[in-house]
Amino acid sequence: xxxxxxxxxxxxxxxxxxxxxxxxxxxxxxxxxxxxxxxxxxxxxxxxxxxxxxxxxxxxxxxxxxxxxxxxxxxxxxxxxxxxxxxxxxxxxxxxxxxxxxxxxxxxxxxxxxxxxxxxxxxxxxxxxxxxxxxxxxxxxxxxxxxxxxxxxxxxxxxxxxxxxxxxxxxxxxxxxxxxxxxxxxxxxxxxxxxxxxxxxxxxxxxxxxxxxxxxxxxxxxxxxxxxxxxxxxxxxxxxxxxxxxxxxxxxxxxxxxxxxxxxxxxxxxxxxxxxx
Amino acid sequence: xxxxxxxxxxxxxxxxxxxxxxxxxxxxxxxxxxxxxxxxxxxxxxxxxxxxxxxxxxxxxxxxxxxxxxxxxxxxxxxxxxxxxxxxxxxxxxxxxxxxxxxxxxxxxxxxxxxxxxxxxxxxxxxxxxxxxxxxxxxxxxxxxxxxxxxxxxxxxxxxxxxxxxxxxxxxxxxxxxxxxxxxxxxxxxxxxxxxxxxxxxxxxxxxxxxxxxxxxxxxxxxxxxxxxxxxxxxxxxxxxxxxxxxxxxxxxxxxxxxxxxxxxxxxxxxxxxxxxxxxxxxxxxxxxxxxxxxx
Numbered sequence: 146x147x148x149x150x151x152x153x154x155x156x157x158x159x160x161x162x163x164x165x166x167x168x169x170x171x172x173x174x175x176x177x178x179x180x181x182x183x184x185x186x187x188x189x190x191x192x193x194x195x196x197x198x199x200x201x202x203x204x205x206x207x208x209x210x211x212x213x214x215x216x217x218x219x220x221x222x223x224x225x226x227x228x229x230x231x232x233x234x235x236x237x238x239x240x241x242x243x244x245x246x247x248x249x250x251x252x253x254x255x256x257x258x259x260x261x262x263x264x265x266x267x268x269x270x271x272x273x274x275x276x277x278x279x280x281x282x283x284x285x286x287x288x289x290x291x292x293x294x295x296x297x298x299x300x301x302x303x304x305x306x307x308x309x310x311x312x313x314x315x316x317x318x319x320x321x322x323x324x325x326x327x328x329x330x331x332x333x334x335x336x337x338x339x340x341x342x343x344x345x346x347x348x349x350x351x352x353x354x355x356x357x358x359x360x361x362x363x364x365x366x367x368x369x370x371x372x373x374x375x376x377x378x379x380x381x382x383x384x385x386x387x388x389x390x391x392x393x394x395x396x397x398x399x400x401x402x403x404x405x406x407x408x409x410x411x412x413x414x415x416x417x418x419x420x421x422x
Numbered sequence: 423x424x425x426x427x428x429x430x431x432x433x434x435x436x437x438x439x440x441x442x443x444x445x446x447x448x449x450x451x452x453x454x455x456x457x458x459x460x461x462x463x464x465x466x467x468x469x470x471x472x473x474x475x476x477x478x479x480x481x482x483x484x485x486x487x488x489x490x491x492x493x494x495x496x497x498x499x500x501x502x503x504x505x506x507x508x509x510x511x512x513x514x515x516x517x518x519x520x521x522x523x524x525x526x527x528x529x530x531x532x533x534x535x536x537x538x539x540x541x542x543x544x545x546x547x548x549x550x551x552x553x554x555x556x557x558x559x560x561x562x563x564x565x566x567x568x569x570x571x572x573x574x575x576x577x578x579x580x581x582x583x584x585x586x587x588x589x590x591x592x593x594x595x596x597x598x599x600x601x602x603x604x605x606x607x608x609x610x611x612x613x614x615x616x617x618x619x620x621x622x623x624x625x626x627x628x629x630x631x632x633x634x635x636x637x638x639x640x641x642x643x644x645x646x647x648x649x650x651x652x653x654x655x656x657x658x659x660x661x662x663x664x665x666x667x668x669x670x671x672x673x674x675x676x677x678x679x680x681x682x683x684x685x686x687x688x689x690x691x692x693x694x695x696x697x698x699x700x701x702x703x704x705x706x707x708x709x710x711x712x713x714x715x716x717x718x
Contacts, residue, residue: 155524158519158524158525159525159526162516162519162520162525162531163531165516165535166530166531166534166535169534169535169537169538169591169595170534170537172549172550172553172591173537173549175552175553175557176549176552179552187556188556190560191556191557191560192557192560233443233444233447234444236439236440236441236444237440237441237444237445239440240436240437240440240441241441246433246437248437249437249441252441252445252448255448255453256448259448259452259453259456261701261704262452262456262697263648263651263652263696263697263700264652265652265654265673265676265677265693265696265697266456266459266693266694266696266697267452267455267456267459268693269459269462269676269680269681269686269689269690269693270454270455270456270458270459270462270690271451271455272681273458273462273467273686274454274455274458289447289451290451292443292444292447292451293447293448293450293451293452294451294452296444296447296448297448297452300444325436325439325440326439329440350540353542354541354542354543354544354545355542356542356543356544356654356655356658357654357655361681372542372544372545372655375544375545375548376544376548376658376659379548379659386552386556389548389552390552393545393548393549396545397541397545400540400541401537401540403540404537404540408533411540412536412599415539415596415599416599416600416603419596419600419641419642419645420600420603420641
C-alpha cells in the first residue's frame with residue numbers, strides 16, 4: 146500500500162471514529178445543556194445553549210423528586226447487599242473448594258445451574274411468597290433477596306479462584322493454632338482481594354441500576370431507590386422538560402463519578418465477569 | 423485446612439458457619455420460588471383467593487393458543503436478531519479499530535463508547551425518549567427531513583427500531599471491551615507471519631483474527647441473546663409497549679399478564695416457557711460456536 150493511500154485511510158478512520166464518538170455522547174450532552182433551560186427554551190431549540198446557566202432546575206428537581214432520600218436508599222441497599230454477597234459467598238466458596246462433602250457438590254451444582262434461570266422466571270412466585278408473608282415493602286427484604294440473586298455467580302467466581310491458591314499457607318496457620326474462621330479472614334480473604342474488587346464493581350453496577358426487582362418489592366414512596374424515583378418523577382412531570390433533564394443529570398452524575406474514580410478496575414471487572422460466564 | 427476426618431457434628435458446624443447463610447438465602451430466594459413457580463403454572467390462582475384450583479396443563483394450553491403471547495415473542499425475536507447482529511458487528515469493528523494504537527486518543531474513544539453501559543436502562547430509556555420525541559422531531563421539522571419530522575415513538579412501524587437503536591448504543595461499547603480483551607490475546611507473531619507471507623489487511627482479518635476471536639464471539643453473542651430476550655427497563659421507559667402494543671416485548675407481556683391482568687398461573691406458565699425457549703436457544707448457540715472454534 147502506498148503512503149498517500151495509507152494517510153487518507155488514517156484520516157478517514159479518525160473521522161468515522163470521532164463522528165461515532167460524538168454520536169454516542171450526544172444524548173448525554175443534550176440532556177446536560179437542556180437541564181439548564183426552561184421548558185419554552187427547550188421547545189424552541191433543543192440544540193441551543195442555555196441563555197442563562199441557572200441551577201434552578203437542579204434545585205427544584207432535587208427537592209421535588211426527593212433526591213436525597215432516594216440516593217440514601219440506593220446507597221444503603223447497594224452497599225449492604227454487595228458487602229453481604231462478597232463476604233458470605235467467599236466463605237461458602239472456600240468451604241466448597243476445600244472439602245468434598247457430597248452435599249456441597251449438590252448445592253454448588255444447583256447454584257451454577259441457577260445462573261441460567263432469568264429473573265423473570267422467578268419474579269411471580271417470589272412476589273407471591275413474600276407478599277403472602279407480608280414481607281414486601283421493606284428495604285431489608287430487598288437486600289436479603291439481592292444476597293440470594295447475587296450468591297450463585299459470586300460463589301462460582303470465588304470457587305474458581307480459591308482452587309488455584311495452594312493450601313500450604315492455611316495448613317501452616319492451622320498448626321499455629323488459628324481457628325477455621327481466623328484462617329479464612331486473616332489468610333484466605335486477603336488473598337481474594339482482586340476477585341473481590343471485580344465482584345464488587347459488577348454487583349454495584351447491577352444493584353444500583355436495577356429496576357424490576359425493587360419496583361416489585363418497594364411499594365411505598367419513601368423506600369424507593371434512585372431509578373424508581375426518577376421513573377415516577379418522569380411520570381408526574383412528563384412535559385416539564387427542564388426539570389426532567391435536571392433529574393436525569395442528577396441520577397447520571399454519581400455513576401460518572403464512580404466510573405472516573407475506578408475506571409481501570411471497572412473495565413477489568415466487567416471483562417472478567419463476562420469471561421467467567 | 424478444613425480437616426478431612428471430622429465427625430459429623432463438627433462438619434455440620436463448619437458447614438453452618440461457612441455456608442449456612444448462603445444456603446438459606448439461595449434456597450428461600452431462588453429454589454423455593456422456582457419450584458413454587460412450577461406448581462403455580464398448574465393452578466388457576468388469581469392473586470386474591472386463598473384456594474389454588476388445580477387445572478393441570480390448562481395454563482400451558484392457553485399460552486400455546488394465546489396469539490398475543492406469540493406475537494410478542496416473535497417481536498422479541500426480531501428485536502434480538504437485529505440487536506445481536508448490530509451490537510456484535512459494531513462492537514467488533516470498534517474494538518478492531520481501537521487496538522494497536524492506530525488511532526489518536528484511543529482510551530478516550532474507548533471510554534466514550536463504553537459509558538452508556540454504566541447507566542441503568544430506565545435512565546437510558548428516559549434520555550432517548552427525549553431525543554426521539556423532541557430533538558429528532560425538531561431536526562426533522564427545522565431542516566425539512568420528513569424521516570424525522572414525526573416522533574418515531576408514535577409510529578408503529580418505527581417504534582421497535584427505537585428500542586434496537588438504544589440497545590445498540592447501550593451494549594456495543596460493552597461488547598467492544600470484551601472483544602478488545604480477546605484481540606489483545608492474539609499472538610503478534612501470527613499476524614506478523616501472515617503479513618510477511620503477503621496477506622493484506624482484509625485477508626489477515628478474515629483468516630487469522632476472526633477465527634481466533636470465535637471464543638469472544640461465543641461470549642458476546644450469548645450475553646446479547648440473554649439480555650435481549652429479558653429486556654424490560656428500556657422497553658418500559660422508552661416506549662412502554664406503545665404505540666398500540668407494537669413494541670411490547672415478551673418480558674413486559676409476562677409482567678402484564680401476571681401483575682396487571684392478575685392471571686398468575688398463566689403468567690408464570692408464560693415466564694417458564696420463555697425460560698425454556700431462551701435456554702434452548704442459548705445452548706444451541708453455545709454448541710454451534712464451540713464447533714467453530716479453532717485449536718491454536
